[in-house]
Amino acid sequence: MENKATARNPKYHRILLKLSGEALAGDGQTGLDAAVLRLVAQEVKDVTAHGVQVAIVVGGGNLVRGADISARLGVDEVTAHHMGMLATVINALALQDIMEKEGLVTRVQTAIEMHQIAEPFIRRRAIRHLEKGRTVIFAGGTGSPYFTTDTAAALRAIEIEADALLMAKRGVGGVYDKDPNVHSDAVMFRQLGYMEVLNRDLKVMDATAVALCKDNNMDIVVFDVARPGNVTRTVLGEEVGTLVTQGGRGR
Secondary structure (H helix, E strand, O other): OOOHHHHOOOOOOEEEEEEOHHHHOOOOOOOOOHHHHHHHHHHHHHHHOOOOEEEEEEOOOOOOOHHHHHHHHOOOHHHHHHHHHHHHHHHHHHHHHHHHHOOOOEEEEEOOOOOOOOEEOOHHHHHHHHHOOOEEEEEOOOOOOOOOHHHHHHHHHHHOOOOEEEEEEOOOOOEEOOOOOOOOOOOEEOEEEHHHHHHOOOOOOOHHHHHHHHHOOOEEEEEEOOOOOHHHHHHOOOOOOEEEEOOOOOO
C-alpha cells in the first residue's frame, strides 16, 4: 500500500538546493565530510522519488574562500575569487560521485568552461536534464569574481524557473533575530518578507541574492540540512525552517 507521504502532492516541482562549503565540511572546518555527502545524496533521491526536479549550487568555502586567501596570502583578489570558483568544482565532482553511487543520474555544469570534466552552463540544456529526471549540479558560481555562490544560487534558480530556492544550513534551523550560537535567547522566524530581511540585515544570504529573489518572486526556504528528511518535508509543503516570500508574516 502506498504510504501517506508518497501519496501527497509536492508543493514545489522544481527546486534549487544551495549547499554551502561549510555544510559539506560537516563538523570539520575544512574538507569534505563523507557522511554529509551521503545524506545529501539520499535526500535528493527521496525528493526525486516524488517526481520533483532538483538542481544544486555548491559553495567552496570548505576548501578556499577567496576573500580570506587574498587577505592572508596577499594574492590578487580577482585571482583569489577564481581559486574559490575552482573549489566549488571540486565539491561538485565529489557530490556527483556520491550521488551516482546512490543510483541518481547527474550532470555537473560549470560557469567556467572545463570540457574534460563537466559541461559548460547552458540554460536550455540544464532545463532539459531536469525534465529527464537528472540532477544538475552547478559549479563555478556565476563565473565572475566578487559575486557569492548565494547570488549564483538565486540566479540559477531564476534561470531554470525553479519554484523555490532551498538554502541548506548545517546545524542552524532557520533565520534568527540574532546569532543563535552566541545568544541563547535568539528567536527563529517562521516566515519573513524579502524587505524585512534586507532592512534588518538578517543573515539569510547576501543582499544581492535576496534582491534577485524579491524581484522574481522566488520563495526562499532556510533550513537545517543535517536533519534527515528536511528537504522532502519542505518540498511537500510542511513548515520547515524559515520561509521568505513577498508577504512574509514575521514570527
